[in-house]
Amino acid sequence: xxxxxxxxxxTLPLLAKFSQINWTLVLLVxxxxxxxxxxxxxxxxxxxxPWALRQLARFGIGLVLMFAIALVDxxxxxxxxxxxxxxxxxxxxxxEFLGTSGMGAQRWIxxxxxxxxxSEVMKIALVLALARYFHGMSGEEVRRLPTLIIPLVLLLIPxxxxxxxxxxxxxxxxxxxxxxxxxxxxxxxxxxxASLAFVLAAIPLAWHLLHDYQQQRVLTFINPERDxxxxxxxxxxxxxxxxxxxxxxxxxxxxxxxxLNFLPEKQTDFIFTMLAEEFxxxxxxxxxxxxLITLAIGIAISLRSTSQFGRLLGMGIMTxxxxxxxxxxxxxxxxxxxxxxPLPLISYGGTAMLTILISFGLLISVNIHRDVMLPxxxxxx
Numbered sequence: 001x002x003x004x005x006x007x008x009x010x011t012l013p014l015l016a017k018f019s020q021i022n023w024t025l026v027l028l029v030x031x032x033x034x035x036x037x038x039x040x041x042x043x044x045x046x047x048x049x050p051w052a053l054r055q056l057a058r059f060g061i062g063l064v065l066m067f068a069i070a071l072v073d074x075x076x077x078x079x080x081x082x083x084x085x086x087x088x089x090x091x092x093x094x095x096e097f098l099g100t101s102g103m104g105a106q107r108w109i110x111x112x113x114x115x116x117x118x119s120e121v122m123k124i125a126l127v128l129a130l131a132r133y134f135h136g137m138s139g140e141e142v143r144r145l146p147t148l149i150i151p152l153v154l155l156l157i158p159x160x161x162x163x164x165x166x167x168x169x170x171x172x173x174x175x176x177x178x179x180x181x182x183x184x185x186x187x188x189x190x191x192x193x194a195s196l197a198f199v200l201a202a203i204p205l206a207w208h209l210l211h212d213y214q215q216q217r218v219l220t221f222i223n224p225e226r227d228x229x230x231x232x233x234x235x236x237x238x239x240x241x242x243x244x245x246x247x248x249x250x251x252x253x254x255x256x257x258x259x260l261n262f263l264p265e266k267q268t269d270f271i272f273t274m275l276a277e278e279f280x281x282x283x284x285x286x287x288x289x290x291x292l293i294t295l296a297i298g299i300a301i302s303l304r305s306t307s308q309f310g311r312l313l314g315m316g317i318m319t320x321x322x323x324x325x326x327x328x329x330x331x332x333x334x335x336x337x338x339x340x341x342p343l344p345l346i347s348y349g350g351t352a353m354l355t356i357l358i359s360f361g362l363l364i365s366v367n368i369h370r371d372v373m374l375p376x377x378x379x380x381x
Contacts, residue, residue: 001289011300012165014071017070017071017368018071019366020368021067021070021364021367022297022301022364022367024297025090025294025297025301025360025363025364025366026333027065027295027297028089028290028293029066029294029357029360030063031290031347032287032290032291032294032344032346033059033345033346033353034056035054035275035287035290035346036271036343036345036346036347037056037059038052038252039271039274039275039278039346040052040055040195040267040271040348042252042253042255042258042259042274042278043258043266043267043274043348044267045230045253046253049347051267053143054348054350055348055353058077058350058353058354059353059357061157062219062353062354062356062357062358063236063353063357065354065357065358065361066357066358066360066361066364067361068361069358069361069362069364069365069366070361070362070364070368071365071368072365073365073369073372074307074309074365074366074368074369074372074374075127075369075372075374077309077313077362077365078132078135078309078374078375080128080133081083081128081129081131082129083130084125084128084129085125085128085129085154086122087117087121087125088121088124088125088126089122089125089158089161090120091109091118091122092118092119092122092161092162093110093161094118095107095108095118095161096110096161096164097166098110099165100115103124106165107119107165107167112214114350115350115351115354116351117351117352119158119162119165119167119170119353120170120351120354120355121351121355122158122162122174123173123174123177123319123320123355123359124206124355124358124359124362125172126154126158126177126178127177127181127312127313127316127317127320128180128313128317128362129154130151130154130155130178130181130185130312131181131196131308131309131312131313131316132309133150133151133154134151134181134185134308134312135307135308135309135312135343135374136308136309136374136375137185137186137308139186142185142186142187143186143187143188144193145342148187148191151178151182154178155174155175155178158174159171159174159175159178162174163203167340168339169327169339169340169341170340170341172339173320173323173324173327173341175302176323177316177319177323179192179195180316181212181315181316181319184311184312184315184316185308185312200207207304209231233264233271233339234264234265234333235332235334235338237257237262237263237264238263238270238273238292238333238334239333239334240257240262241255241257241258241262241263241270241273241274241276241277242273242276242277242328242332242333244256244257244277244279245276245277245278245279245280245281245283245284246280246281247275247281247282248279248280248281248282248283249277249279249280249282249283250277250278250279250280251278252279253277253278254278255274255278257273257274257277258260258273258274258277258278263277267347267348268347268348268349269328269332269338269340269341269347270332271343271346271347271348272284272287272328272329272332272343272346273332275287275346285367286324287346288329291325291344294321295318295322297313298318298321298363299315299318299323301314301363301364301366301367301370302314302315302317302318302363302366304367304370305366305370306370306371306372307372307373307374309374310351310366310369311362311368311376313362313366314362314363314366317359317360317362318363320359321343321344321356321359324341324342324343324344325343325344327339327341328341328342328347329345330344344356346356
């Protein structure tokens with residue numbers, strides 16, 4: 001049966017959908033991105049090129065995509081989940097043959113107009129596919145070990161392809177996000193314990209499989225002073241910059257470590273360090289506060305969804321967002337080895353920016369369609 005304007009039962013009119021967009025979330029995303037533009041402007045010594053203006057253009061495109069995806073019916077997202085995963089997997093495989101190299105890694109596909117990093121696309125696609133698989137499954141079904149074979153394959157294949165690029169940080173992020181969705185779906189705790197025991201037992205073998213630069217990162221994490229002008233340079237300069245910012249910072253455009261080029265990769269991996277140097281502990285905590293509020297709103301949206309697909313999709317997106325923030329800040333403060341994870345909406349990077357905004361589009365769609373009833377079918381059906 002159809003109701004006004006030829007809409008199916010349960011389908012919201014476009015104007016009604018637009019009115020239900022969580023504008024607080026949109027404002028927070030825009031505010032964090034605005035801080036990112038300011039820091040990229042500062043990283044270029046008060047110039048819009050080469051980073052701030054390009055990032056602003058990407059944000060504009062991403063914002064349009066975010067709103068467009070937010071208005072997509074969650075039932076369509078459910079139906080398209082495996083297709084999106086398949087496209088992302090094909091892109092990842094294509095990196096093996098068509099990928100371009102940069103900084104010792106082969107992670108991008110050059111489309112002439114722009115470069116795309118398929119591993120970033122896979123972060124969304126994996127969450128969609130796993131949420132689709134576990135949707136509608138009962139606790140008893142999830143607790144059966146044979147049920148976990150397919151989602152494990154969905155998780156391990158892209159993780160292995162990303163490791164080959166090599167990009168250990170992104171591969172670990174995929175595995176952790178996948179594990180979080182397994183946990184939220186109701187997989188028994190002993191499965192995680194057994195997996196952790198297996199990982200710990202495999203560490204000696206895994207060490208020998210790491211590339212030389214990855215081994216150096218781990219050794220540098222343990223003792224940065226062992227090679228202060230080589231592999232330990234990044235983290236030592238980052239700590240110096242963090243400490244020199246003090247409580248209120250040196251002021252906008254006044255960071256000496258960054259503007260005198262002592263701080264490496266200040267526009268990408270170490271942009272939080274530059275912010276802390278210029279705005280101090282207060283500025284750093286203010287940014288963390290914005291991230292925390294964004295996470296809280298995202299989790300609340302996820303838990304309000306009446307469908308398991310919506311809950312798992314929203315929580316998977318928020319887990320990914322949290323890991324972006326946690327890993328980047330832990331990395332620049334020396335709590336974990338440097339793994340090259342960007343700070344969301346702040347670090348320079350096109351694919352990462354678009355991926356995050358598309359993720360928030362999916363989250364807003366979950367919120368708009370939180371009361372929409374979805375068919376209770378899990379697995380590959």
